[in-house]
């Protein structure tokens with residue numbers, strides 16, 4: 001039975017940017033006659049994760065729910081204030097719980113799909129049980145190449161710190177685009193990233209939410225062994241399709257759609273910077289000025305805190321002023337709560353996206369033909385911004401400040417400049433069509449990504 005109907009266990013990690021691709025791939029494999037189990041960890045860091053996990057299991061009763069409880073770690077002991085990096089660490093330290101959870105799974109597990117953030121501890125635990133393992137890499141192929149090459153880079157570089165990183169066969173990631181947390185090897189995330197990079201060869205394969213047409217160089221270099229010689233096969237399975245069946249209901253969720261329904265086709269710029277990017281109040285106000293000056297219609301999700309459970313909540317009136325809100329009310333909608341982003345990007349009224357370049361956001365926009373103006377804020381986002389520009393999905397402005405910069409150096413991006421770039425974006429009609437066509441074709445039955453997944457499923461049933 002293990003041979004005929006594969007039983008695939010998803011070992012997910014933390015953060016919506018990690019969880020969403022897991023839920024999407026799990027939904028897809030479940031629809032393609034695989035048995036699917038999903039392991040999630042509790043308590044979740046954000047309320048959004050908890051809501052989505054619950055909605056997923058309600059929508060897919062056939063998927064088996066496996067839960068583990070992980071300990072909360074002391075931030076001061078690990079010298080790390082980021083709640084998501086801390087959670088990666090506690091999940092990494094929970095690998096000893098896997099044998100019991102997986103041994104009980106019935107029918108026997110054919111393969112485990114592991115989140116990259118916990119790969120170095122989960123892959124050996126899964127291998128010890130004789131179960132093949134695959135990594136689901138949640139960012140772009142260029143970032144996977146950086147992850148794979150980073151151990152070699154550190155071992156061979158002749159500068160004291162981290163400088164420009166020339167990834168063989170891919171491109172040079174300038175020092176200014178290297179995630180800031182990787183500049184200090186004593187940081188918790190830098191250690192995790194290095195260990196996960198070293199662990200990549202232990203996987204049977206690596207699944208990436210991208211397309212050949214978007215990242216031909218990076219995918220070829222990875223698969224030809226140019227980045228690192230012992231790389232397992234890298235499979236481009238994107239674009240992972242959002243799961244509409246699990247949309248979260250509620251007045252605050254539906255309000256943007258009622259507003260979008262009243263706007264002309266492709267006229268609205270959607271502005272969203274992800275779950276983790278709390279923008280400073282001064283920059284929020286400057287962005288407001290830019291949106292207003294652009295004369296464009298816009299739907300803007302404002303976030304001023306890193307975790308949605310954080311106590312301090314600043315109201316929109318306080319952030320932007322009542323006068324501003326009154327001035328833009330005919331052309332713009334501003335919201336603070338969670339939005340169903342993929343559904344918004346799919347709406348016929350949305351034509352542009354001012355984005356932090358979280359890779360899931362990039363893929364969602366490209367899937368629905370929405371062109372992107374990238375404003376990367378931190379983490380892997382400058383690498384993703386470069387990938388999206390090279391893939392013809394949008395543009396980005398390298399000079400715009402990002403979170404990584406010291407407060408003193410961080411220059412405010414002025415409203416006037418934001419307004420000009422937005423107008424450029426909305427005028428660049430050519431950016432749109434090819435990206436959508438490629439993405440839709442790849443995901444379609446018989447398309448390239450669909451076929452890659454078919455082979456993957458078949459390889460587990462042989």
Ligand code: BUP
Nearest residue numbers: 015016017020274275276338339341358359360361
């Ligand atoms: Br915010 C927000 N609604 O209001 P990324 C995000 N999302 O559906 P990030 C919503 O969360 P991490 C909201 O569509 C995407 O699938 C969005 O992932 C969805 O960026 C996901 O784009 C966010 O990769 O990842 O936020 O930086 O959560 O790990 O910080």
